[in-house]
Amino acid sequence: MTRTSERPLDQPLPELHGNGLCLRHWDAESDADVETWLRGTTDPDFRRWNTPLTAVTTLDEARESLRTRAAQVAQGSSAFFRITDEDSGTTLGHIGINEIDPVLRVARVGYWVLPEARGRGTATRALTLVTSWVFAERSLHRVELGHALGHDISCRVAERSGFRHEGTLRDAMFEAGRHDAFRDVHLHARLATDPDPGAGPRR
Template sequence: MAHTHMYTVDPALPEPGGHGLRLRAWDAGSDADAELWRRGHLDPDFRRWNTPLKLWTDLAGAREALRARARDAADGRSVTFRVTDESGTTLGEIGLGEISRQLKTARVGYWVLPEARGRGVATRALLLASRWACAELGLHRLELGHAVGHDASCRVAERSGYRAEGTLREAMFEAGRHDAFRDVHLHARLATDEEPTPPGAR
């Protein structure tokens, strides 16, 4: 594919940074990265609102999941970032999935480790990733869906300039199940929308 390089996170390129954060590639060969990723996915709050197709519970599974994300990035299907502070401490993850170069769209998802919550990490990371997606990938429309009732995620979306557009009926799995569904609030932001001021900006 002629354009796959546009979606990969090249270590030689400057990492997206700003708002006190850096967006870095996960390292599937790092036990520390795999353990942090595993811990994020086993967190009860993550599991309440997200139901992965496969839940990895051990380090080997976490490493395989990170390798799969690297392959998806190389193929231009998605990009997944490890969110860190300026010192390199991992705070969570933000990713762009279902990237369509033809339609200039993608779906955004994120999670924050329990110890990093309450500091505007998700909002700042979403602002950073959104700007990067529009500037570097040339995307026009970014969509964000969260389970109805997930008020914290709704606030992150709104603070990041993702307008509420409606409710998608039974568009995601119920917690811990693949045989039952729940409604989703759809938010979206366009490249032409004004970028909000990040929380705590001076």
């Protein structure tokens, strides 16, 4: 068996199955994926809690955004997944492991869920699934999760997924819709040695 510490970070992303979900890769050449990416990143609730460095407002910008992420996956610095329902294949949202540092074995995780998929534990199930995978298959030791202060739903998702609250980071995130003002961030993290709150992924 290949040891996880020997697994290259730039190997192709597998599909992850578990918790009633299938995590698939985004396809920048798929019109359906591009349209869903645009809808998710322009949703008012997403914009309330997230301020991307580069705004995505058109289909062309959404496609370029997905192409940029595909390049990051190829470089091994990120792993992005389209959250889908295991049975129907319906897209429910997005989850990504970002800023992977293979030396410190640390990364950050972010996610969003489409309006029609909220209230069903989608984010919690996806977060548990992808974290178990990244510990087992990509040899990470620590995964961090930061959300804007006041985003109570994201706070509950983190805690239910085994991400302990570690403190508050002052002015660590842009204010909604602005790049000239900041807001505080709740920092959560989970270690590979922490208890696993759910079943791991199967391929």
